[in-house]
Amino acid sequence: MTFRRTLFIAALLGSTALAAQGQTLRIGLESDPDALDPDRGRTFVGRIVFTALCDKLIDVTPDLELIPQLATEWTVSEDGKTVDMMLREGVVFHDGTAFDGEAVKANIERSQTLDSSMRKSEISTIEEVEVVDTHHVRLKLSAPDAPLLAQLADRAGMMISPASFDGDVSANPVCSGPFKFVSRVAQDRIELEKFEDYWNADEILLDGVSYLPIPDSTVRLANLQSGDLDLINRLAATDVETVKASDDLTYERADGLGYQGITFNTQNGPKADNPFGNDPRLRKALSLAIDRAAINQVVFAGMAAPASQSASAVSPYFDEAYPVPERDIEQAKALLAEAGYADGITLDMQFPNRPENQQVVQMIQAMAAEAGIQINLVAKEFATMLSDQAAGDFQASQVGWSGRIDPDGNILGFVSTDGGFNDGKYSNEEVDRLLAEARAVSDMEERKALYHQANQILMEELPLFYLYNEAWLYGVSGDVEGFSPSPDGMIRLEGVSLTE
């Protein structure tokens, strides 16, 4: 009896999911994507799923260069107001309909007119899409828009089958990417399978891919270790050693474009009227009191990258004139004294109640105290913090940004007078002018010069300063071959295969 029972339990447990999964790659994500409609989606993890599901007009290389995807070549006119795009031939959507100029026109118009579209502002300069012929479109712009091409290398440039517009796109997205949508169980999994008619099908070695949202990083790692997942996103920096120590796992890393920093309320309501909001010298003193390298070592096991500016060091727009500031307590104290606070000063700082952010701000609190700055830390749940920030209910906020490939996306919204994310309401006419001009110029060297000029002002006034650039860390099963991470944090599956 006992033996039989043992046998039964063994059989029950033994029929595990270790059975072959075919060539389906199982990826653990840190959260559940939102709407799977490129026009409505807004989450970072959603973009990861789109990378397999939906091709874009333009793609981006690990060096952040724009390269062809559905558009094979493009030219921008002298005055910057016309963009001619040649489209790839022989491309079909997952429903079998052909991709052509009309489809591009329909997609851009949908992004601009759909009620719940999140893409409107990204492509607002496109006035008209002219279909010159089947595989040639001409975008007519209201004003020169240098960042537009980068937008078309993201969700705004993703193409869905116009035949599917009438259906529920979020529930059943029909794109033209390497994998097609099979099913989704909210908060559980998203299943995609290889699209046999993909234009670049030879590069796709997997039969399918499953995305499983697992918020807890320890649990995500445990799933990788137990063989229930093949690849995990956002490996915790403190777990890198565990992964390295395992014979079955490898870890991959890429410098990211996103940053974390501290934003000051300079002009948003009554709370802006505080010493730090009024006097840039104090902001600079705080910045100088912080040892960014130490934060990176302690909190991120050296895996992140200390930051000094909105462009990360991997970006061609990085400004060499502003390297990561060294900690300088004496100068910080001198600045405090100069501003009239030789005896010390206090600052209220809010931060999102997540473990990493908490560790970071606690280190800042300790380091600032040495310079004579007492920081009162206020932990807030993220949505609450954003809301308080927008309302001006803060002195300083430890907040970040996921990063964009074009420099415009990392700076304009945060410091220009009408910027959507300018919660401190910083305003400087010269900065506005320089950033607007940088938007309108397409020559890279000219743009660089303009951003660097803006940097000179911003580094003096410091309406916000930067702490570190996040790195993308992945835990990868030894069975996965061909995976290489990108600075934009996307998981590209071309050339990726499973050995078992």
Added chain:
Amino acid sequence: MLSYIARRLLVSIPTLILVSIFVFALQQLLPGDPVLALAGEDRDPETLERLRELYHLNDPIWMQYLRWIGGVLQGDFGQSIRTGLPVSEMIASKLPVTIQLAVMSMIFAAAIGIPAGIISAVKKGTMTDYVANIVALSGLSLPNFWLGIMLILLVSVRWQLLPASGYVPLTEDPLQSIRTMLMPAFVLGTALAASLMRHTRSSMLGVLRQDYIRTARAKGLGERTVVMHHAFRNALTPVVTLAALLFGELIAGAVLTEQIFTIPGFGKMVVDAVFNRDYAVVQGVVLVTAMGFILMNLVADAAYVMLNPRLKVS
């Protein structure tokens, strides 16, 4: 009995209305704007305003409430701001998962808690009693998330016996479905088992002191018959009530367990919804949970009556 149940159900309607108003009002007090939470990075003021209009968030609260409750009465719980999916559909897809988890946890809890309670009552004051009490206390005090992660590390990572997370519907592959649920059900069940054990024990102790038990023993009946046949049946009544009420608690306790084992049930859905200020989802889930509570209370009362026929008279 039937008229009693019908009357009770009728009485529960005002309760549900109160719950719905309460939830709706509380949500408005939550800091954070659903549209801001939804927009996240795309915090373009124009987009935000457009979305507020789209989701009627600029209307007065009472108007929003009436619109919502009007829909609910027609079976329409509204739309999730985040995923765009109908809330009723989301609830319908999560309900079987949560019920399966609750039932399996209850089986664990009862299988461990009730026998342990009986044994410790019968062996009162002995080593067995002390051990059972210590075990029960540990079960109550071990945090679910800790036990969950430990189990994952041991059972899934080290021994590779059970999947670390995920969920397979019962209808798709019953065996695999039960296997994925074993660990989470066990974690949830342990805390409940401790409650059940302690209640069974005290209830049994009360019954064992009764005169009729002494009479039964005096008649020369075997100890086994006395305990199981005479005492246990009577001691069971309060335990059943407790079990039914614990069932409600189980739904609440599932929140953390579902997060750890990434089981797509009610708990996980409501946590995500609160963080995203996805009001319609929170309201829908709370309302359905309240209905569940009321139903379980009713079941408890009915079971009470069935177990103790004397109550039928009243």
